[in-house]
Amino acid sequence: MIVVLIGYMASGKSTLGRILAKKLNYDFLDLDDYIEEKEQLLVSDIFKSKGEIYFRKVETLYLKMLLENNTKLVLSLGGGTPCYSDNMNFIRNTVKAKSIYLKASIPTLVSRLKTEKSKRPLIAHLETDELLTEFIGKHLFERSQFYNLSEVTITTDNKTEEAIIEELVLKLF
Template sequence: MNIVLMGYMGSGKSTIAMELQKVLSYKCIDLDDYIEKKEERSISDIFNSKGEIYFRKQETLYLKELLNESTSKIVAVGGGTPCYGSNTDFIINHKRTRSIYLKTSISELAKRLFPEREKRPLISHLNTMDDLTEFIGKHLFERLAFYDKSDFTITTDNKTKAQIVEEVVAKLI
């Protein structure tokens, strides 16, 4: 079985994937890292040199490649992955895959993302917490329809990594 973790940037997908790996002994893959290895360049370089359309096509290709492998794995997808093409439908209709939306409040996302915004091209131009909070609110609203299609939703606010992992495992049993 595959487990796909989805949610907005800063929701903890990669962190929870690594923690789940310890409990389930599944291979853990961050889709963005996988794309960078396959393409032999950073996500930023791909966007700058080939454009977003190319990136999204490759993202879909590599997502399908990973989920169609016979080995069980945990895949932390990018925040935008479910929102492009038929990625959400592919994930939720894949027979060997369970999807989990890590739901995090706008205020918590802003608190987590503000200190690291320089490393995130989508929000690097936002200089105040108010601007970031407003951006996240609008952006998350656009993406909720995709995230809400996941098999399970787990709220992450005020929970430890261990508590979130415990909830994920309980949903999968």
């Protein structure tokens, strides 16, 4: 089985994905890290030098390749991955894949993201919590229609990592 973790940035996809993979004795991959390795460029540099259209094309290419050629994998997607190139339908139609939406509320996301804005080009320019809240709310509204197509939704607010992992394992098997 391939566990595909979907959700907004800072929803816990990479952190929880690593823990889950270790618990299941699966491999773990973060799609953005994989793209950076294959393209020999940071995602932010791909956007700057080659543009978003190029990035979305290679993102879809690598996503499909990983879903077709792996088993026993926990795959953490970028926040936008399910929203482009019919990626969500491809994930849903991959028999060995199980999609999990890690859902976090806007206040939780703001709390997690306000300390790491400098590492996230999409939000680095947002100077106040109010602007960050507004941006996340708008973005989440646009993306939630794709996220909600996941087979399983797990809310991550006010839960320990251990509790979330336990819930994930129960929903998977």
